[in-house]
Every structure is written in structure tokens, then in C-alpha cells.
Amino acid sequence: MFFSPFQVSATFTQPPCKKIKNPSAPVSAEHLISLATSYLQKEDDEFLIMAKGYAAKMKKLTPDQLIFADRVITETLVEAQMGKLTRWTSLSTFSYDESDDTRINN
Numbered sequence: 001m002f003f004s005p006f007q008v009s010a011t012f013t014q015p016p017c018k019k020i021k022n023p024s025a026p027v028s029a030e031h032l033i034s035l036a037t038s039y040l041q042k043e044d045d046e047f048l049i050m051a052k053g054y055a056a057k058m059k060k061l062t063p064d065q066l067i068f069a070d071r072v073i074t075e076t077l078v079e080a081q082m083g084k085l086t087r088w089t090s091l092s093t094f095s096y097d098e099s100d101d102t103r104i105n106n
Contacts, residue, residue, distance in 0.1 A: 044052070054073075058066060072091065079085050 058069060061069060076085070079089070
């Protein structure tokens with residue numbers, strides 16, 4: 001079964017937030033601003049940078065192409081998790097001509 005990007009993101013859960021040591025103690029505005037500033041100044045790691053680039057490209061796809069791209073990406077990640085990708089791994093694309101029911105390797 002394949003998931004759309006919206007379904008995939010819904011299946012992942014965010015890690016739990018750090019618990020406040022004393023929930024009844026007031027948190028100052030300065031402390032909250034400091035936390036927000038440090039979070040916003042943190043540099044993105046290489047994976048987040050790549051993901052943002054892929055997301056920008058995927059936003060330009062038609063809905064059906066987005067589904068197909070998601071499938072290929074998901075299958076590739078599964079193969080990588082299983083340790084099956086090599087330097088020579090490649091994607092084979094096929095065109096399907098519905099009129100004569102033949103597959104043509106591109």
C-alpha cells in the first residue's frame with residue numbers, strides 16, 4: 001500500500017516535548033524569547049536542506065505525478081533500509097501504451 005505525502009506525514013509522531021521541571025513556576029517572556037531566538041538561529045542539517053529542496057520540486061508536480069514520485073521515493077528508501085542499494089542501482093522507467101497493451105523500456 002502506498003501513501004500520499006499527506007498520509008505519510010500523519011503516520012509519524014513528534015518526539016515528546018521536554019517536561020517542565022516545575023509546571024507551576026511561571027516562565028518569563030525573556031526566557032521564551034531566548035528559546036525562540038536560539039531555535040530560529042539553529043542551522044538546518046544537510047537532511048533538512050535536502051528535504052526542503054525536494055519539497056520545492058514536488059510542489060510543482062501535478063497530483064498524479066506527485067503520487068508516482070512519492071511511490072518511487074518510498075520504494076527507494078525501503079530498499080536503502082534493507083541495505084539493497086548499490087553504486088549501480090538505477091531506476092527503470094517504462095511507458096505503457098494502453099492501445100496495444102505493450103511496455104516500452106525508455
